[in-house]
Amino acid sequence: MKIRTKIAFQFSLIVALILILFSVALYFLIRNYTKGEFTNYLKDRAETTAKLLIKEANVDKRLLKIVDKNTLSTLYAAEVLVFNEKNEIAYSNTDAETIKYSPDLLERIREQGEYVGEYKEKKVVGLVIPNELDGKIYLILAQATDTYGDAKLENIQNAMIWGLVIAITLTVILSFFFAGEALKPIARINQEVSAISGRDFKKKISTGNNRDEIAQLATNFNQMLSRIDQAFEMQRSFVSNASHELRTPLAAIKSEIQVALEKDREPEEYRQILHSLDQDNQRMIQLINGLLQLAKSEQGDTNLMHKPVRVDEVLFEVQEELLSQFDDFSIFIDFEEIVEEDENLTVLGNRALLKTLFNNLFENACKYSSNRTAEVRIKFNKVNVIVSIKDTGLGISAEDQERVFEPFYRTASAANYKGHGIGLSICKRIADIHKGKIVVRSELGVGSTFIVVLPHIS
8 A cells, every 4th residue: 555545544534533523422412402402391381381270270271271272383392281199180281182191100200209201202201299279289291292303403413424424525535635745755755766876876866845854854865875875985995905905916926927937047046936926925815814804894793793702801812822923022911900890891792803903903003113012001981991002103194094994095104014904994893893983093203092992791
């Protein structure tokens, strides 16, 4: 079901229910008022007859009967009977034989003193009135059919039914119209989105009046397009840079092989060429490993197992591995405060990725420091465990600090050092996966401090 149809249907249903409930309530209100009005009329007729016939001794019964007969042709033709204590008819405004009543009804009226009900499809009002002149008790019975009231209620009922049918029909038609008008901006957005190709994410959709929810939807969609375009640009840049970085050692290997094959050489020369080939091959292996790590980190945290990991244990493991691999490296790890609870240094993460993160930072700090030394400090607060890695290297300019975490980006001062510009981008992605962050503080000629902030489990 289309949204337009669903909105129109739901709105029509709500309006129809409201109209029906209102009409039913109004009808029963009018019905109760009409019946109450007719009951009061019968009660007034009974009380008037009792007053004239019983309490006024000088009233002529024959004259009263003539007056009552003349009023039977009016709108409410009420039949009035007066009974004595023996339930004998003392007065009737019409022929008594035509009036239907029962002894049980009379007894019920005498017991209750006043009775309002229906008998033989007629409205009945009964009153028990004592005569102060002779001390006798009389029973007044008034009954009639509310022909006018019933006709009025039937007309009101028919008018309400037709009114409901017409109102609901108009509601359905207008709801479809207004739902279509309300959804026009979405239809326009849909058309504009359909026109955006898979190669042109720079195209944006119109945001309309920039005030309502549709405009906000268009704005969010444009922001999403920008992020997708940025991701594709990063992917294209990654492929281009990776191809360039891989081509360099491959070209060197190809050149060295071609030189070796030009003529016969001494074993020592071949040994030098093989040594050079081994260095180029090692360089390519490091680059490929870095690319694999970057690709693995880009998978996000959906395919990774996260378990409690002690950050200080990871730091000491990385320290031991690097010191055994590089004899001239020095790595000092220190705690800024005493650790009383293990949870303050424990994060929920992937141990292998965390080792890659700190391995890259430790190795960079030692590599770019003139004394080949990295100073590592550990501290924590109520939310995070914080690891800072300080070096005394070349430092990074403020402009370069904004781009230093981009894949394959290398500062001008780092051009003389071996590397491919992948390590820091891997570090940032790993920190993001662990819902943390990595920042750099640096000054040219003084050194840099990389700060890793990870939420601990406490």
